[in-house]
Amino acid sequence: MTSTPLVALVGNPNAGKSALFNALTGARQKVGNYPGVTVERHSGKLVLPDGRIVELVDLPGAYSLEPSSPDERVTRDVVTGAQIGERLPDALIVVVDASNLDNHLRFALQLIALGLPVVVALNMIDLAARDGLTLDPVKLSAELGVPVIPTVAVRRRGLDEVKATLSGLIVESAAIRLRPSDPAIGEDIVTLQRRARKIALGATVSEAPVRRWTHALDAVALHPVWGVLLLMVILFTMFQAVFSWATVPADAISAGIAWAQESIRATLPDTPLRSLLTDGLLAGVGAVIVFLPQILILFAFILVLEASGYMVRAAFLMDRVMASVGLSGRAFIPLLSSFACAVPGIMATRTIEDEKDRLTTILIAPLMTCSARLPVYTLVIGALIPDRHVLPFVGLQGLVMFALYIMGLVGAFVVALVLRRTVTAGVSSGFMMEMPKYQMPRLRDVAIGLWSRAEIFLKRAGTTIALTIVLLWVLASYPVAPAGQKQSEYSIAGRIASGIEVVVRPIGFNHDIALALLPAMAAREAAVGAIATVYSIDNPDDPRGDNQLRRNLQARWSLPTALAFLMWFVFAPQCISTIAVTRRETNGWKWPAFMVGYLFALAYIAAGATYWAAIGLGL
Amino acid sequence: MKPPLSLESLPQRQCATVATIDWSHLSTPEARRLRELGFDEGVGVEVLHRASLGKGPIACRIGRMTVALRRAVAGAIFVSPVAQ
Ligand SMILES: Nc1nc2c(ncn2[C@@H]2O[C@H](COP(=O)(O)OP(=O)(O)OP(=O)(O)O)[C@@H](O)[C@H]2O)c(=O)[nH]1
Ligand SMILES: [Mg+2]
Numbered sequence: 001m002t003s004t005p006l007v008a009l010v011g012n013p014n015a016g017k018s019a020l021f022n023a024l025t026g027a028r029q030k031v032g033n034y035p036g037v038t039v040e041r042h043s044g045k046l047v048l049p050d051g052r053i054v055e056l057v058d059l060p061g062a063y064s065l066e067p068s069s070p071d072e073r074v075t076r077d078v079v080t081g082a083q084i085g086e087r088l089p090d091a092l093i094v095v096v097d098a099s100n101l102d103n104h105l106r107f108a109l110q111l112i113a114l115g116l117p118v119v120v121a122l123n124m125i126d127l128a129a130r131d132g133l134t135l136d137p138v139k140l141s142a143e144l145g146v147p148v149i150p151t152v153a154v155r156r157r158g159l160d161e162v163k164a165t166l167s168g169l170i171v172e173s174a175a176i177r178l179r180p181s182d183p184a185i186g187e188d189i190v191t192l193q194r195r196a197r198k199i200a201l202g203a204t205v206s207e208a209p210v211r212r213w214t215h216a217l218d219a220v221a222l223h224p225v226w227g228v229l230l231l232m233v234i235l236f237t238m239f240q241a242v243f244s245w246a247t248v249p250a251d252a253i254s255a256g257i258a259w260a261q262e263s264i265r266a267t268l269p270d271t272p273l274r275s276l277l278t279d280g281l282l283a284g285v286g287a288v289i290v291f292l293p294q295i296l297i298l299f300a301f302i303l304v305l306e307a308s309g310y311m312v313r314a315a316f317l318m319d320r321v322m323a324s325v326g327l328s329g330r331a332f333i334p335l336l337s338s339f340a341c342a343v344p345g346i347m348a349t350r351t352i353e354d355e356k357d358r359l360t361t362i363l364i365a366p367l368m369t370c371s372a373r374l375p376v377y378t379l380v381i382g383a384l385i386p387d388r389h390v391l392p393f394v395g396l397q398g399l400v401m402f403a404l405y406i407m408g409l410v411g412a413f414v415v416a417l418v419l420r421r422t423v424t425a426g427v428s429s430g431f432m433m434e435m436p437k438y439q440m441p442r443l444r445d446v447a448i449g450l451w452s453r454a455e456i457f458l459k460r461a462g463t464t465i466a467l468t469i470v471l472l473w474v475l476a477s478y479p480v481a482p483a484g485q486k487q488s489e490y491s492i493a494g495r496i497a498s499g500i501e502v503v504v505r506p507i508g509f510n511h512d513i514a515l516a517l518l519p520a521m522a523a524r525e526a527a528v529g530a531i532a533t534v535y536s537i538d539n540p541d542d543p544r545g546d547n548q549l550r551r552n553l554q555a556r557w558s559l560p561t562a563l564a565f566l567m568w569f570v571f572a573p574q575c576i577s578t579i580a581v582t583r584r585e586t587n588g589w590k591w592p593a594f595m596v597g598y599l600f601a602l603a604y605i606a607a608g609a610t611y612w613a614a615i616g617l618g619l
Numbered sequence: 620m621k622p623p624l625s626l627e628s629l630p631q632r633q634c635a636t637v638a639t640i641d642w643s644h645l646s647t648p649e650a651r652r653l654r655e656l657g658f659d660e661g662v663g664v665e666v667l668h669r670a671s672l673g674k675g676p677i678a679c680r681i682g683r684m685t686v687a688l689r690r691a692v693a694g695a696i697f698v699s700p701v702a703q
Contacts, residue, residue, distance in 0.1 A: 066651065068651060193659055197662075222667075224675075312687070319670065320674055329689075353652075429648065432652050434687075
């Protein structure tokens with residue numbers, strides 16, 4: 001039996017492997033302009049011109065076959081066939097950045113020496129041209145002894161040639177496939193590097209001096225004063241935008257949900273089913289979906305930062321702070337990604353070389369304010385913090401939001417400092433990183449990124465959150481309270497909440513919050529849904545909609561309680577997915593258990609301190 | 620003979636070539652990464668940006684690449700300036 005041939009995409013970080021993978025297979029793997037975007041293998045199906053189907057795998061970028069971080073290990077294992085249960089690739093597509101040949105050819109030489117059939121994709125020739133560089137692919141091919149195809153992955157140029165070359169390389173009778181021998185892998189980096197430089201020089205036809213945009217931009221972006229200011233302005237604009245740009249679409253969604261609730265009330269008789277639909281699903285899930293525009297705005301900002309090449313600049317500016325708490329400057333990139341969601345953020349830590357360094361980054365990633373906290377923050381801030389301007393263009397609500405983000409960051413740095421001196425003490429992996437050239441973010445890439453986030457969010461709202469809410473509705477609706485008693489207190493859910501309330505009363509939490517804490521474990525946004533559902537059950541005759549939820553909060557929560565609740569959410573590890581991914585990435589329950597423990601303790605202390613301080617201040 | 624000049628103290632925008640690298644000052648992973656990024660005797664380097672005065676990383680050009688390094692590492696790379 002002949003199995004499908006296996007072809008692997010390999011090369012230096014940021015060479016455009018994933019972009020080429022997407023172009024060849026039609027997949028939508030994440031592409032970004034910084035080293036270390038891909039951290040695990042992804043496979044897809046590629047149809048060759050002769051009709052044969054091959055399995056194409058996209059791999060994390062690496063500098064050599066000697067891995068220095070967990071992601072690079074994956075690459076080495078796949079191309080040497082060392083991966084357990086994995087066959088040796090039948091051919092390699094070695095992707096090199098044409099504008100950076102000296103360096104990329106070194107790894108290419110090492111890969112060619114493995115002895116597998118190779119085609120070199122001379123990618124980013126457009127960028128090389130932008131740098132005034134003209135290359136001779138024929139000469140390069142003669143020097144390397146393998147076919148070289150110029151490509152522009154993002155514009156789908158050179159794809160047909162790559163496919164045609166590939167079908168020539170993959171011979172059907174590969175039954176007697178030899179394991180690669182190791183000679184040049186042993187050849188040391190310096191020797192290979194010198195050879196690579198010579199070949200690169202030989203393949204360069206001409207080099208015209210041009211104005212390098214990247215340097216001009218970096219003069220500002222990396223400036224000790226302007227650079228830091230710019231980073232602050234970018235982050236602050238991001239949070240203000242999240243708060244103010246989303247109002248119109250959010251109101252529209254909210255109105256749509258209210259309309260749906262009213263229509264169901266008008267058509268269905270008053271049965272438990274009607275209540276489940278309106279008070280449970282529509283109120284609960286609706287309260288979460290309203291936040292889709294906000295979450296997309298946040299993601300749009302992060303996607304643009306990732307695509308432009310700014311991420312590494314942010315890491316550069318933050319390195320001093322990172323070093324002072326014992327972390328690698330590189331860790332700032334996973335942390336910044338965790339503003340969107342801690343799960344991919346934690347996976348991105350695979351690019352960090354030192355084990356303890358990486359572990360520390362994983363443990364503090366949940367402190368970055370992820371998008372799932374937005375609904376909680378927005379709802380509570382919108383209801384209880386006055387909407388006024390403290391400075392021109394700076395609203396008080398936006399400022400409180402910003403403060404919560406900063407709290408998370410400061411918390412993370414303090415925790416890192418403590419951990420690095422205790423449980424994860426060790427050397428830091430320092431900061432040594434390639435800085436990519438700036439690129440204009442492609443609208444299509446950003447749109448695809450947003451679309452897949454919207455899909456994930458809606459799916460989560462439709463499954464995890466909807467299930468949680470239905471369960472909550474059942475537990476909160478039965479047994480039916482006798483007249484004069486509050487349904488939210490008499491029901492099963494109410495009684496469970498009363499038990500939790502005993503523990504959280506000292507930090508200012510009321511019965512509503514106690515009731516929301518358990519569903520929030522499934523997903524933070526579910527807290528908002530849970531509160532909406534409970535109020536809806538308690539007051540079935542209220543007018544529907546977002547504003548009503550806000551009015552209920554204003555009536556039932558004091559300002560100190562609200563502040564304590566916000567503070568709780570800065571720290572509390574209310575996310576099962578984060579705990580699960582931590583378990584996977586650290587191979588066991590020890591560290592996730594530690595993480596959950598320390599975060600709950602911090603949340604409790606911070607919420608309590610905030611509550612009593614607010615009471616003391618007479619708020 | 621002039622005292623050796625390290626990459627850390629090389630004036631910004633002054634082209635130079637790598638003279639020697641003091642590998643004993645670097646950890647094994649650091650040394651390897653440095654080699655992988657193309658640092659080698661005779662290669663052209665230039666300091667492009669410094670994150671802040673005194674501390675913080677520096678951004679330098681090595682070959683065609685821009686690389687960020689911490690000062691301690693840059694201090695182990697000795698360079699000889701080339702006339703422009
Ligand atoms: N101008 C230009 N940009 C490209 C080309 N190919 C890829 N890019 C861009 O280069 C950046 C890196 O592309 P990726 O596909 O993420 O690189 P990768 O090799 O998968 O990187 P890692 O996963 O980090 O190893 C992205 O911003 C792409 O949009 C190209 O041919 N021309
Ligand atoms: Mg990739």
